[in-house]
Amino acid sequence: DGGITQSPKYLFRKEGQNVTLSCEQNLNHDAMYWYRQDPGQGLRLIYYSQIVNDFQKGDIAEGYSVSREKKESFPLTVTSAQKNPTAFYLCASSGVGIQETQYFGPGTRLLVL
């Protein structure tokens, strides 16, 4: 059953702590993305990757880091430098090219304690 999985569903972060959100896909997609969703706003692009071992910053990359060691996986780390991390985080994947549709995972809700 092909799809995108994200874990955990809920994540709590303490002040000064780094946390990592997992994203895995078995759709054989080359491109993967991370978006942040805040209330009343659309999705904003954090980072994206079109090939293993390569990734680019999106519009709001400060305070975040990623890696792409495997085609199937694109974890996102929210670092202590991200001062307002409370949000809903969505991972997506697609083929490469503007005609490709992005498909989304179920999301992770990050809350700060």
Add this chain to the structure above:
Amino acid sequence: AQTVTQSQPEMSVQEAETVTLSCTYDTSESNYYLFWYKQPPSRQMILVIRQEAYKQQNATENRFSVNFQKAAKSFSLKISDSQLGDTAMYFCAFSYGNKLVFGAGTILRVKS
């Protein structure tokens, strides 16, 4: 800069009626794609419909259809025979390069 504007923060419609959600975009790109995504209360993003900018024919998917006006940079979504399950946040999105730019969304509530 590429921008997407959804001017209706919230809308409501009676079950079985038709509703149209508005979307305008701004771009200097000549080749691009447009999408409508739905986000129900579960928060799962689901593709509703997509439109290739070079095609004049408006896309349709069952009860969902678009009115694509390229010169006006307008891309509205029409939902016919609205159902309770259509209650969701709807996002218009524009694809250029390998990136999507999203509007702020329209909350649609279908009433029985």
